Amino acid sequence: MSTPLEEIPGVGRPARDALTAAGHPYLESLAGVDWAELLGLHGVGKRGLERLQAALRERGLSMANAPEPEERAAEWTRGHTGVNAPDLRTAETTQSPAGYVDGLEGRRREHGRLLLEIFARATGEEPVMWGPSMIGYGRVHYRYATGREGDTFHVGFSPRKARISLYGLQGTPRSEELLGRLGKHETAVSCVYVNKPEDIDLDVLEELIRLAWETDPGACS
Template identity: 75%
Template sequence: MSTSFDSIPGVGRPARDALTLAGYRDLESLDGVAWAEVLELHGVGKRGLERIQAALQEKGLGMAGAPAPEERKAEWTRGNTGDNAPDLKTHATDQSPEQFVESLDTPRRVEHGRLLLEILHRATGAEPVMWGPSMIGYGQTHYRYATGREGDTFHVGFSPRKAKISLYGLQGLPRSEELLAKLGKHQAAVSCVYVNKPEDIDLAVLEELIAHAWQTPPQAC
């Protein structure tokens, strides 16, 4: 029974197309083929090929000369590199954060946005930049996941959404739990902290938390 390349998680379309074009009709057709030869195909990357080799090994098969899989972990570094996954949709834009805040739906959120612009500027010393249509970020950070997927994002930031205010980059830090415990009414999710309104939290603690995040090397939440 043949195994389609489509059924192997993490093997992208460029790799699948390259293998098909080179005459490899299914997973089993790669058994005994030289690893180095397949890796030379345009569109085939090392990480995808590792996944193919793992799928072969599950069937008692394998490519010739395949190296042991590299141990990978997520890496976060300050600054931007411009190396972004092709499908990454959120980028820095030229839109003015101040104008965006002034255009918010309600006077209440406009006031909140102005306040947060002031607090984040004071805590970071950096100028705000729009990321995508609704996020305001400070500083730049580059991430590379264990899968090899990478991109640029902001170090800390916020989004004054209609339902809740989203605060980014404040979790997973040495003092995050300590400061969040003193912050006031909020909800913590995987990638951000949600606040209904600034009146619900201690703004001095928020500023301390932002300053702490700004001074701490970037990392995943």
């Protein structure tokens, strides 16, 4: 399979043109080519080459003699820019969050209404639907070290059928302490999972949301 260079986020046209002129029109054609040789091409910069190497590694390939990538933190800013990775599927919609919750069945509808109340008190913000099932508060933009970027929400939730997903509540100065008092839950990289509201302390949840809301985006993930 051949991946066009323009499909790799964060690689500018000068770098793409220089690599193509050197006989490397596709990502996979860079496998085994010496890093220093490519970096010496006019128009090719270190950041763009790092992003290409990261994309190669995702496919089990690598340039020759490529250095380890430097640690770079993601950049987060409040507000939307409208700049999103081409393959980003989750976006803000015009669907009413309250209408979506009212259309849920049984306990999921009760849970959704309860969470709408709690998030509204904690943020003071109007909710917005993201994709078919996520309800978000606040608008932020992220840009990863790889160059991938997009718009998303600051904090939010999804009353899924299996369990409730809570977004953006980790990584604040007191989040570990509060999660220790929350009750029965599980965590992943960017989510806190709860089976049902009855399993947790809702006052602690509201405090977690408020703390995350008052923290700059990107500090909680």
